[in-house]
Amino acid sequence: MNNPFTLIIDDEPDIRELLEITLNRMNIQTLCAEDITSAKKLLEKHSFDLCLTDMKLPDGNGLDLIDYIQKSNKPMPIAVITAHGSMDIAITAMKKGAFDFLSKPVDLTVLRQLINNALKLSAQPQTTKxxxxxxxxxxxxxxxxxxxxxxxxxxxxxxxxxxxxxxxxxxxxxxxxxxxxxxxxxxxxxxxxxxxxxxxxxxxxxxxxxxxxxxxxxxxxxxxxxxxxxxxxxxxxxxxxxxxxxxxxxxxxxxxxxxxxxxxxxxxxxxxxxxxxxxxxxxxxxxxxxxxxxxxxxxxxxxxxPPLRNRASDIPELAEHLLAKLATSNVQQQPTLSKEAIHGLKHYHFPGNVRELENILERALALYDGKTIELDDLNLPCSTELPKAEEFNPSEMSLEDYLEEIEKEALSKALEENRWNKTETAKHLGLTFRSLRYRLKKLGLD
Ligand SMILES: Nc1ncnc2c1ncn2[C@@H]1O[C@H](COP(=O)(O)OP(=O)(O)OP(=O)(O)O)[C@@H](O)[C@H]1O
Ligand SMILES: [Mg+2]
CATH class of the missing domain: 3.40.50.300 (P-loop containing nucleotide triphosphate hydrolases)
Known part of the structure; x- marks a missing residue:
């Protein structure tokens, strides 16, 4: 980047001067504003690579400026300057999208590092990877x-x-x-x-x-x-x-x-x-x-x-990817999973999540007949029992997740009993078709 350009906003002239001198020495051009109104005027006229702003300004709060810049068509990294010890304000600003904070009294080494980080960020293409x-x-x-x-x-x-x-x-x-x-x-x-x-x-x-x-x-x-x-x-x-x-x-x-x-x-x-x-x-x-x-x-x-059981629709793709990886490292041909095996995996509880899926597949690879991995080869632990209320432990799981779990188990069981016919399943559960469809979608079971 040629000549990076920084907007400095602070009502204290000493701070403005210190920041300006330090940045100029780093070959960074600067413009200063003492309040939000004049900052907005400069933002309209110029295109900056970085903004350094104080939080308590005479005509408002630096947080509003973060919003303003982010909503503009020229967003840029914003770092906030906070009074010593007011980490809470720095955290609020970062939650709103400020990329970093600097506390007063300004430490020049920290300031230079922050500027370098920000400039790397501006130079990185905005298009996501x-x-x-x-x-x-x-x-x-x-x-x-x-x-x-x-x-x-x-x-x-x-x-x-x-x-x-x-x-x-x-x-x-x-x-x-x-x-x-x-x-x-x-x-x-x-x-x-x-x-x-x-x-x-x-x-x-x-x-x-x-x-x-x-x-x-x-x-x-x-x-x-x-x-x-x-x-x-x-x-x-x-x-x-x-x-x-x-x-x-x-x-x-x-x-x-x-x-x-x-x-x-x-x-x-x-x-x-x-x-x-x-x-x-x-x-x-x-x-x-x-x-x-x-x-x-x-x-x-x-x-x-998120736990794997809450995104069962990801299981087939993950299983295929992991099988390919395992087969390559074992110099084996990549096997396919039978329909029943995929169905079994999609309904398994996976307390150990993706790592457990990987372990299950690794074991199955050692046992299968050389073509297709069947449900039996997976040797899935039985986990189809409904969770019981006395087993609920709030320090392990929120009540909401726990109830969702039960709902999911109950719906899966009903669907299975009705051979995946949603109309029959809804009838069986005393739900309307729409309500069943809504629940299945919410739980990722559709
Ligand atoms: N979405 C995913 N796509 C591909 N691989 C995944 C995915 N999620 C997890 N993995 C793989 O699963 C394994 C376990 O993941 P990882 O080590 O990141 O889990 P973790 O949450 O840190 O576990 P722990 O709490 O036990 O430390 C790793 O091999 C990881 O590469
Ligand atoms: Mg880990």
Missing amino acids: ERRTRHLLLGESQLMRDIRSNIDKVARSQAPVYISGESGSGKELIAKLIHQQSPRNESPFIAINCGAIPAELMESEFFGHKKGSFTGATTDKQGLFQAAEGGTLFLDEVADLPLALQVKLLRAIQEKKIRPVGGHQEISTNIRLLSATHKDLNAMVERGEFRQDLYYRINVIDLVS
């Missing part, structure tokens, strides 16, 4: 299409993303795709399983340490934050973070700085934070097992990786 995501994250159900389009959207932000979902449902795959679609894709993607590091080593693992800072620290060591510099840090099983480290992580996110164990100097960091867990973090917050303030900061944008 949905086709690429489509090859890796399979499924044509509405749920999967929504996830793919959300991945493309959030890849353009720096805001922390929290990915929830059952085990094996694709959380890590989603995290990798967010990184690959983002302007950070040429820097590292570092994934860390927070449950797998001993608590006493965790701080050093995250932030690094200085030689001699504890027994065994024979050299300086870089932590994961530094290893992920410029890229993405994925905290998997974030629910397993010990409380002591949660406090330190909170600081690192807020200040964009870390301090290695035994070190005296803070180091500024430039990472995108993604996190995931299959546990119910909300419930853990309520029980005091996870800090609410940290939950709020890592969960600026949340994505839900």
Whole structure:
């Protein structure tokens, strides 16, 4: 990009001047406004690559400006400048679509990194790369299409993303795709399983340490934050973070700085934070097992990786893809699945989601006769029993999901008994045809 152009909006002349000087030194042209009205005038006349705006302005709130720019025909990355400690405002702005925040007093290293990130973003073509995501994250159900389009959207932000979902449902795959679609894709993607590091080593693992800072620290060591510099840090099983480290992580996110164990100097960091867990973090917050303030900061944008049973229409495509992959790695010819086998898979409960589907197919590949995989070869665990109310555990599943599950089981059972004749099934259940059709559609059973 030649001569990037930035709009700076702040009512404090000192801040405007500091930002302007720093950006000009980076060969970035700037124009300044002191309030929303004059900013809008400049936005009408010029085309900017980036906007840096204060939140409390004399004639209104910076949040309104975010809306205004996003609705305009010249959208651009917007970073908000917030008063020290007002992380809540930064989070609200990022939820609205601001791509990052800068807190006062402005740290110049952090500012330069932010500008570089923003310019990479402006230089990235706006056209989405949905086709690429489509090859890796399979499924044509509405749920999967929504996830793919959300991945493309959030890849353009720096805001922390929290990915929830059952085990094996694709959380890590989603995290990798967010990184690959983002302007950070040429820097590292570092994934860390927070449950797998001993608590006493965790701080050093995250932030690094200085030689001699504890027994065994024979050299300086870089932590994961530094290893992920410029890229993405994925905290998997974030629910397993010990409380002591949660406090330190909170600081690192807020200040964009870390301090290695035994070190005296803070180091500024430039990472995108993604996190995931299959546990119910909300419930853990309520029980005091996870800090609410940290939950709020890592969960600026949340994505839900839906369980496989809620998108049964994706199962045939996924099964075929996984079979092809397995057959290739076993140097086997790719088998086909019989109709009954596909039917069986579409009605299986899949507590272990896509990973379980993969395991089932791998086992079947070893057993089948060399042509077609039959239902029996799949050896599906029996799961056709209706869930029972006394088994309901709110910390594992919301009431809504649980009731949906029961409805789905009941409808599948009735459909099967009536040989998939919807008119008969509706009669059998005492529903109108339209009401049955509506429910099937809602549950992804059509
Ligand atoms: N939509 C999908 N298309 C293709 N492959 C998928 C899809 N979803 C998941 N997978 C594959 O299923 C496996 C499990 O996915 P992943 O490891 O991302 O799940 P997870 O939610 O992180 O699981 P866990 O909670 O156990 O860590 C991986 O091999 C992944 O590539
Ligand atoms: Mg995982």
